[in-house]
Amino acid sequence: MRDRLFIIIAGSVVGLLAVILVLQGNPANMGFCIACFIRDIAGGLGLHRAGVVQYLRPEIIGLVLGAFVTALYVREFKATGGSSPVLRFALGMLMMAGALIFLGCPLRMVLRMAGGDWNAFVALPGYVLGVWLGTLFLRRGFTLGRSQEQAPVNGYAGPSIAVVLLILLLAAPAFIFFSEEGPGSMFAPLTLTLGAGLIVGILAQRTRLCTMGAIRDLILFKDYHLFLGFAAIFVVALIGNLFTGQFIPGFAEQPVAHLDGVWNFSGMTVVGLAAVLAGGCPMRQLILTGEGQSDALITVLGMGGGAAFMHNFGLAGSPAGVAPAGQWIVIISLVILFIIGAANIKMPAKNKSKERAKAS
Amino acid sequence: MASSCYITFPTTFYAIRAESVLKSQPYSFKMVPVPRSISSSCGTALRCSCENIAVLKEYLLQKDLELEGFYKLEESGLKTPVVTALDLEQQGINEQ
Numbered sequence: 167m168r169d170r171l172f173i174i175i176a177g178s179v180v181g182l183l184a185v186i187l188v189l190q191g192n193p194a195n196m197g198f199c200i201a202c203f204i205r206d207i208a209g210g211l212g213l214h215r216a217g218v219v220q221y222l223r224p225e226i227i228g229l230v231l232g233a234f235v236t237a238l239y240v241r242e243f244k245a246t247g248g249s250s251p252v253l254r255f256a257l258g259m260l261m262m263a264g265a266l267i268f269l270g271c272p273l274r275m276v277l278r279m280a281g282g283d284w285n286a287f288v289a290l291p292g293y294v295l296g297v298w299l300g301t302l303f304l305r306r307g308f309t310l311g312r313s314q315e316q317a318p319v320n321g322y323a324g325p326s327i328a329v330v331l332l333i334l335l336l337a338a339p340a341f342i343f344f345s346e347e348g349p350g351s352m353f354a355p356l357t358l359t360l361g362a363g364l365i366v367g368i369l370a371q372r373t374r375l376c377t378m379g380a381i382r383d384l385i386l387f388k389d390y391h392l393f394l395g396f397a398a399i400f401v402v403a404l405i406g407n408l409f410t411g412q413f414i415p416g417f418a419e420q421p422v423a424h425l426d427g428v429w430n431f432s433g434m435t436v437v438g439l440a441a442v443l444a445g446g447c448p449m450r451q452l453i454l455t456g457e458g459q460s461d462a463l464i465t466v467l468g469m470g471g472g473a474a475f476m477h478n479f480g481l482a483g484s485p486a487g488v489a490p491a492g493q494w495i496v497i498i499s500l501v502i503l504f505i506i507g508a509a510n511i512k513m514p515a516k517n518k519s520k521e522r523a524k525a526s
Numbered sequence: 527m528a529s530s531c532y533i534t535f536p537t538t539f540y541a542i543r544a545e546s547v548l549k550s551q552p553y554s555f556k557m558v559p560v561p562r563s564i565s566s567s568c569g570t571a572l573r574c575s576c577e578n579i580a581v582l583k584e585y586l587l588q589k590d591l592e593l594e595g596f597y598k599l600e601e602s603g604l605k606t607p608v609v610t611a612l613d614l615e616q617q618g619i620n621e622q
Contacts, residue, residue, distance in 0.1 A: 167601070167603060168601070168603070168605070168607065169561065169562050169563075172562075237566070304539065304542055307539050307542075307543070308539065309537045309538070309539040311537075312536050371566065373562065374559075374562060374566065374568050376568055379568050383559055386542070386557070386570070387556075387557045387558060387559075387570065389557075389558055389559055391558075391559055392559065445538075445568070457566060512539055
């Protein structure tokens with residue numbers, strides 16, 4: 167009962183802050199978008215040169231530091247890692263690839279739905295399909311292996327990177343890129359964006375809010391605990407948008423969105439499947455990074471690498487749609503995800519016992 | 527105050543295997559997300575009655591499953607749940 171109330175509160179706060187951030191300057195329906203913001207940070211660092219999406223987003227810094235400080239305070243900070251790091255980097259890249267085809271992470275998908283963007287309603291079943299495919303692998307024994315406890319410095323790496331990014335944002339040296347037009351040039355004041363990130367980081371650490379876990383638990387165990395948070399984000403953002411005139415229903419002319427239904431759907435299928443295999447949606451990966459999990463940090467770094475790859479090669483979607491090369495990326499991503507899924511299915515225990523019996 | 531016991535697993539793989547091997551057994555159990563008061567990880571736990579937890583543990587170990595921890599959770603409305611790690615090594619349940 168207590169946990170359920172907390173996750174509804176956490177989801178509601180995320181929905182409310184997302185509406186406020188847009189009112190204060192963030193791009194429309196992009197109060198929070200973990201994939202877009204990591205992409206902007208990659209651009210700000212010069213890892214890609216798409217001039218309209220370059221900014222060191224304080225929301226991401228706040229999310230990691232909020233989770234870090236909370237985890238330290240409640241003694242849940244623990245440096246762990248070593249569970250298939252290369253595959254986790256790849257999963258982060260693929261998660262970003264799918265998100266940049268749709269133009270948003272699962273959190274932004276919910277916020278786009280709450281803003282009346284019907285294209286996001288097309289993407290939602292694609293996301294559910296991806297998560298469902300992921301649960302098939304889980305049921306067959308998929309695992310990336312157990313994380314091991316590591317030296318504390320591994321756990322501090324993620325929060326340290328967040329602090330360095332904050333210093334770079336404040337100092338704004340010449341080698342950091344800041345968009346002068348486009349979504350990257352649209353942002354709410356620093357105190358608000360950083361504060362919102364910190365608050366959501368704290369709440370998400372305490373409640374384990376996860377857009378992938380919400381669907382996965384419903385499918386696997388018919389448990390709707392995490393889904394309550396997912397639903398609360400939608401309901402509160404919808405109410406907020408209705409009250410502030412930001413609910414503009416329709417398919418066409420939606421902000422930072424395209425009309426290509428097939429690729430909206432399949433892009434989010436890639437994200438859903440990659441998120442199940444990686445053990446968390448993009449936001450959850452940031453929270454786990456704050457808790458000291460270097461496996462999650464590697465996934466986040468993979469997302470940054472994926473953003474650079476997608477923009478440097480002109481593969482990302484845009485309001486004009488998805489280029490043929492981007493469409494191929496969706497297909498290739500699904501193939502790679504199926505290979506990663508199939509290659510990491512652990513032998514069922516009963517077969518292992520039989521093998522042992524044969525061997526003896 | 528309602529109380530139930532939980533078995534946690536190192537990965538989701540073992541949780542799903544546990545559900546699979548226990549389906550044909552007469553034990554009453556439910557797979558649930560690990561309660562937040564037990565862990566910050568987003569894994570899956572097996573919830574069962576505290577009378578059965580020692581038997582379930584033995585059965586799952588016999589089936590080659592890796593288990594992580596054993597807990598008793600006492601909940602009362604909106605109050606902070608009381609979590610007790612269980613030591614199942616000895617006969618019966620001893621609270622650590």
